[in-house]
Amino acid sequence: MDSNYNEQSTPAVCASCLGPNPYVEMLRERNGLECKLCTRPFTVFKWAPVKGRVGSGSFKKTVICLTCARSKNCCQSCMLDLNFGIDLTTRDQLLKLASGNGGKIEKTLTQDPQNQVMKIYKADQLERKYAEQGEAGVADLSEKMDRAKELLDGITKLSESTSSNKITNKKSSGKQSTVTNGKKMSSAELLKLCKDLPFNGRLSVPPTNKKVKSFFIFGINDRIADYLIKEKINELLSEPRNSSKKVESLSVNHKGMFGFIELSDRATAERLASIISSKQSPEISRGNASYPFPCLLVIDSCPMRVCWAGKHLYNGGDSGFEMANIRQIVIRQMVKYAEKDNEISIKRESKDDHSILSASNKKRKLQALPPPPGKSIKYKTTKSDYEL
Amino acid sequence: MTDSLVTVKKSGVAQKKVGRRPARVQLDPATINADSKPAQTGQVFNLWYSKWTGGETNGKALLTHSKTRCHLKQDSGYTNADKHVKPDSINRDKFICLYFARGYCCNGKRCEYLHRLPCDLDFFPPTLDCFGREKFSAYRDDMSGIGSFSRINKTLYVGRINSLENNGEMLIAKNFGEFGDLVRTRVVKDRKIAFVTYKLESQAQFAKEAMHGQSLHEDDMNEALNIRWANEDPDPKAQKREREENEMHALETAKKLLKSMNASEQSEAKRQRTVEVPSDDDVEEEVTTKLIEDVKPAKPLIRSIIKNDSLDVFRQLQLKRTREAALVKKVESPEVANGNSGLQSIIGGYGSSSDDDDDDDDDN
Numbered sequence: 039m040d041s042n043y044n045e046q047s048t049p050a051v052c053a054s055c056l057g058p059n060p061y062v063e064m065l066r067e068r069n070g071l072e073c074k075l076c077t078r079p080f081t082v083f084k085w086a087p088v089k090g091r092v093g094s095g096s097f098k099k100t101v102i103c104l105t106c107a108r109s110k111n112c113c114q115s116c117m118l119d120l121n122f123g124i125d126l127t128t129r130d131q132l133l134k135l136a137s138g139n140g141g142k143i144e145k146t147l148t149q150d151p152q153n154q155v156m157k158i159y160k161a162d163q164l165e166r167k168y169a170e171q172g173e174a175g176v177a178d179l180s181e182k183m184d185r186a187k188e189l190l191d192g193i194t195k196l197s198e199s200t201s202s203n204k205i206t207n208k209k210s211s212g213k214q215s216t217v218t219n220g221k222k223m224s225s226a227e228l229l230k231l232c233k234d235l236p237f238n239g240r241l242s243v244p245p246t247n248k249k250v251k252s253f254f255i256f257g258i259n260d261r262i263a264d265y266l267i268k269e270k271i272n273e274l275l276s277e278p279r280n281s282s283k284k285v286e287s288l289s290v291n292h293k294g295m296f297g298f299i300e301l302s303d304r305a306t307a308e309r310l311a312s313i314i315s316s317k318q319s320p321e322i323s324r325g326n327a328s329y330p331f332p333c334l335l336v337i338d339s340c341p342m343r344v345c346w347a348g349k350h351l352y353n354g355g356d357s358g359f360e361m362a363n364i365r366q367i368v369i370r371q372m373v374k375y376a377e378k379d380n381e382i383s384i385k386r387e388s389k390d391d392h393s394i395l396s397a398s399n400k401k402r403k404l405q406a407l408p409p410p411p412g413k414s415i416k417y418k419t420t421k422s423d424y425e426l
Numbered sequence: 427m428t429d430s431l432v433t434v435k436k437s438g439v440a441q442k443k444v445g446r447r448p449a450r451v452q453l454d455p456a457t458i459n460a461d462s463k464p465a466q467t468g469q470v471f472n473l474w475y476s477k478w479t480g481g482e483t484n485g486k487a488l489l490t491h492s493k494t495r496c497h498l499k500q501d502s503g504y505t506n507a508d509k510h511v512k513p514d515s516i517n518r519d520k521f522i523c524l525y526f527a528r529g530y531c532c533n534g535k536r537c538e539y540l541h542r543l544p545c546d547l548d549f550f551p552p553t554l555d556c557f558g559r560e561k562f563s564a565y566r567d568d569m570s571g572i573g574s575f576s577r578i579n580k581t582l583y584v585g586r587i588n589s590l591e592n593n594g595e596m597l598i599a600k601n602f603g604e605f606g607d608l609v610r611t612r613v614v615k616d617r618k619i620a621f622v623t624y625k626l627e628s629q630a631q632f633a634k635e636a637m638h639g640q641s642l643h644e645d646d647m648n649e650a651l652n653i654r655w656a657n658e659d660p661d662p663k664a665q666k667r668e669r670e671e672n673e674m675h676a677l678e679t680a681k682k683l684l685k686s687m688n689a690s691e692q693s694e695a696k697r698q699r700t701v702e703v704p705s706d707d708d709v710e711e712e713v714t715t716k717l718i719e720d721v722k723p724a725k726p727l728i729r730s731i732i733k734n735d736s737l738d739v740f741r742q743l744q745l746k747r748t749r750e751a752a753l754v755k756k757v758e759s760p761e762v763a764n765g766n767s768g769l770q771s772i773i774g775g776y777g778s779s780s781d782d783d784d785d786d787d788d789d790n
Binding site: 052070074075087088094115122127135187263286287298356357 | 446506520528538540549553558560563564575576577578592597599600607608609610611613615616663667672676679681683684789
């Protein structure tokens, strides 16, 4: 074994683990623990990153052996990559991206043996290999960084060029995704399923039952996280971020593309309803007429519809078959309401007392800027997402 | 109490600082009997682990309803650990209090651990969980316990739910949403189980401890939820989504890395310039220091281990030593001799490989 790069004398630890002090006092224990990766005993080092500090996180120690750390190029203590300070899964993902689809590099890094004997055997083999290589096996640091930078540059360029392609791919692939196993539901069954899902509800008229303080949302895209909806509603209610006080609970059924929001009290619920519906149709709400459909809510450029929930929230089954059926209804409804919105906006434009010029001006404005949520034009463009 | 909380939360990162309020003492210290053994569940009591072993269940107690529960809004607050974590800054070395998560920390503000939810400004090393406990390379067979460092798992399995009738989804979301940002929940009514996915792994860790042995209705003493780590979702759609999310995450980190690398190069260049032109006034130096500070979070990626560089230094020292030894033979001045002995002590074990061979020969 090479004495310069020796397990007995120096741990391979990253700068952040060592702490700010250039003089670190270390405790060494030969064969102190078993390596968490290869289960062989190894020399454990223990030190305090900040001297004299008490309490949590005041000591660090090495948890894997030098051979394992070297094979993964990670810190012996925190197991972050030595060059970048990022975790190994992300690093391997990046290497995979860098090497294209037929990635060779990451295979050797991620496929670890599961069996203990194999683990030990593999580690021994690696150790022998490194001992033979000696110093030559360790690449020069600056060289490494240059190569890494090249790789990163390539990856970011690649992602920028392919990101637009990817989105279009997703759209096309989404069209084939509904599978109902060849079975069909009878209309009676469907009705029963959708008993508590008010697809034809509205937001502008609060329900007479004063106990109702929840909303029904549908059209929720799979990539919208629950907390994003929560944050959006807090934002609409102009509450500080992360204060979950106003939103009592939020449950989303991603397979059925619908969900329910429960607010803390009826007053806030009514406030939220008026905020969302005023965004939907400023002209209508000013007049006496109310918007007769569920209102549009756009989160992260994904459109969804909101209306008051009924007395009972959905309590039906949640099998894949049922959810697929509900999902199809949701999609159909989303398309229907989008078309109705179009009709309304066209009617409104023709009925409007404004001159043609101002109307066209308005239209141009809407097209130039990213349209605010609630404007039908935005929805028209994203409608194709919902055709399956 | 909660109102004061909201007013302080005006800053962008609300979760990070929980106001100026000290952490609440969750459990009266007087009620704790330090000598008490846990209820007898086995035949032999192990003093070291304070656990029972032997018997039918090998000392394992049945899962019963937890006596205490963490109420975040009431209980969280600053502790001694917050002295080392600046508000709204990245936290790398302080951990969350495990007892706080379980609802029975009797130290209150004197606790050396943080009494709050983990947030996206906390960076816990992948080998430790948010409570500072060591992870393992593989999960336990029953997926309980601290978890594994080989997979980033943000999803929990929730079992032993008594009833999911009457809006089980809402109840799950309400209870688990308290302990972090939920990304998705999945309730399987037929089997009375649920899966909850969090935005951060640390939040999943926190929720796992906080909800273990609790119930969905707080007064329901018959229910004791069994929380475990979730296995990978077998649904191909979910797998695809996860893959895409991972790729996105990797790309984001790549961009960040590139940015910080460029910034560090610039700052390096700037520093060199300041060295070259000492007449430049303090303004420029300030700029450089700022730049360096900006790069600080990504510091480990610039200078890494004691590696080739330091070893090279040692080798140079070695060369110097041999040269000086030659000099000593010629001149034999006392100063050089002193310097030589000093060097020897520094070099210690760091001999070159050729030197080593010589030593081996001597031994033989």
